[in-house]
Amino acid sequence: MTHPHEHRHDVPATAAPLLRGRGRRVTRQRTLIWNALVGSGDEHLSAADVVARVRVDLPSVSPSTVYRTLDLLVEEGLVSRTDLGTGSAVYEPVRRHRHHHLVCDRCGRVEHVHDDALAGLASHLRAQSGFELGTAELTLHGRCVDCA
Amino acid sequence: MTHPHEHRHDVPATAAPLLRGRGRRVTRQRTLIWNALVGSGDEHLSAADVVARVRVDLPSVSPSTVYRTLDLLVEEGLVSRTDLGTGSAVYEPVRRHRHHHLVCDRCGRVEHVHDDALAGLASHLRAQSGFELGTAELTLHGRCVDCA
DNA sequence: ATTTATGCAAACGTTTTGCATGTGT
DNA sequence: ACACATGCAAAACGTTTGCATAAAT
Numbered sequence: 186m187t188h189p190h191e192h193r194h195d196v197p198a199t200a201a202p203l204l205r206g207r208g209r210r211v212t213r214q215r216t217l218i219w220n221a222l223v224g225s226g227d228e229h230l231s232a233a234d235v236v237a238r239v240r241v242d243l244p245s246v247s248p249s250t251v252y253r254t255l256d257l258l259v260e261e262g263l264v265s266r267t268d269l270g271t272g273s274a275v276y277e278p279v280r281r282h283r284h285h286h287l288v289c290d291r292c293g294r295v296e297h298v299h300d301d302a303l304a305g306l307a308s309h310l311r312a313q314s315g316f317e318l319g320t321a322e323l324t325l326h327g328r329c330v331d332c333a
Numbered sequence: 334m335t336h337p338h339e340h341r342h343d344v345p346a347t348a349a350p351l352l353r354g355r356g357r358r359v360t361r362q363r364t365l366i367w368n369a370l371v372g373s374g375d376e377h378l379s380a381a382d383v384v385a386r387v388r389v390d391l392p393s394v395s396p397s398t399v400y401r402t403l404d405l406l407v408e409e410g411l412v413s414r415t416d417l418g419t420g421s422a423v424y425e426p427v428r429r430h431r432h433h434h435l436v437c438d439r440c441g442r443v444e445h446v447h448d449d450a451l452a453g454l455a456s457h458l459r460a461q462s463g464f465e466l467g468t469a470e471l472t473l474h475g476r477c478v479d480c481a
Numbered sequence: 482a483t484t485t486a487t488g489c490a491a492a493c494g495t496t497t498t499g500c501a502t503g504t505g506t
Numbered sequence: 507a508c509a510c511a512t513g514c515a516a517a518a519c520g521t522t523t524g525c526a527t528a529a530a531t
Contacts, residue, residue, distance in 0.1 A: 205506095208509085208510075209510090210504080210505050210506070210509090210510060210511065211505080211506095212504075212505070212510095212511065212512080213504095214511080214512075215511090231495095232495080232496080233494095233495085245512095245513075246512090246513085247512065247513045247514070248495095248496085248513095249496090249497075249498080249512080249513070249514080250511075250512055250513070252495090252496060252497075253497090253511080253512090254511095268416060268418070270416070272494075272495075273494080273495060273496090274495090274496090287458065287462070287464045289464075290467060290469075296462060296464060298458065298461070298462070298464075302454060302457050302458065302461070303454065305453045305454065305457070306450060306451065306453065306454050309450050309453070310435065310446065310450065310473075310475075313446070313450070314435070314444060314446070314477075314478065315477070315478030315481065316435045316437075316444060316446075316473075316475055316476070316477055316478065316481075317475050317476040317477075317481040318473060318474075318475040319438055319473075319474045319475035319476065321438075321474040321475075323471075323473065325458075325464075325466060325467075325471065326466075326467045326469040327458075327464055327465050327466040327467035327469075328464070328465040328467065329462075329463070329464055329465075330462065330463030330464065333463065333464075333465040353531095356484085356485075357485085358484090358485060358486065358529085358530050358531070359530080360485095360486065360487080360529075360530070361529095362486080362487075363486090379520090380520080380521080381520085393487095393488075394487090394488085395487070395488045395489070396488095396520095396521085397487080397488070397489080397490095397521090397522075397523080398486075398487055398488070400520090400521065400522070401486080401487090401522090402486095404522095420519075420520075421519085421520060421521090422520085422521095
């Protein structure tokens, strides 16, 4: 599923324009945190991962800054926070194409699946109980091809 | 969805026979913890909730005992642990009919949906990427009828 | 008698917070 | 200059663990 050569045209190039002009300030920390997320390819970074990556360029960065910035980016809709059941939340830049996560409970591999896969389920729920499935990313557990 | 008068025939009456005979011991604590879960109707109890309920009868019970017992019951397949995104895991006795959770992000209401609702999704995933959807309970976020 | 379970207290990992200082605008 | 962001340290949170004691088999 992961294809390192593909263009990341799916992701905003920079968060600056989106942060600026809402009373938000563009700091070195925030830029580095955003870059860490965007530069992660398809990996899912925990807050600790982000701290580690940012510290390469800015060793003094504090975890609380990272947590606060991640919260901020999530609130602004630029980043998604997902609980993959690993004990710590993981973050990734929001993509144009909404997707969900398939976690292999045996090897830990995480695949993406397009949101369209849920269309049937969503209408089933709507029809059955009136429940309107939200936009939050889903985590589905099971076995990947290799482990099944 | 919740119907207080319905028989809870869906749930094992007692855990004792299932625990005994595996080197497991039936203690007052374990019985009370099991009763708390079964007596909760359709509510989802956190570990702290269970502690509170057990303490009515046995004030000296310790959280670690509750955590250990819940782990045990989960391992034995008698109880399910679910992360509803509330910060703490919730537990409920395993029912004959597997189900999943619909969490309303506005009012917090939790509905159940039968596992059959996922059949379509499961085969879609199997066909598309070979991913075999597991048996773990799912948590779907969205809006309930009243809040949609 | 033996082995497992309990309670307590302390430790854990992740995340949040208060507050004085620093920095973008 | 001002408001907002940062770093630090401490605390909060749910959960787990070590160990001596207690209880079930």
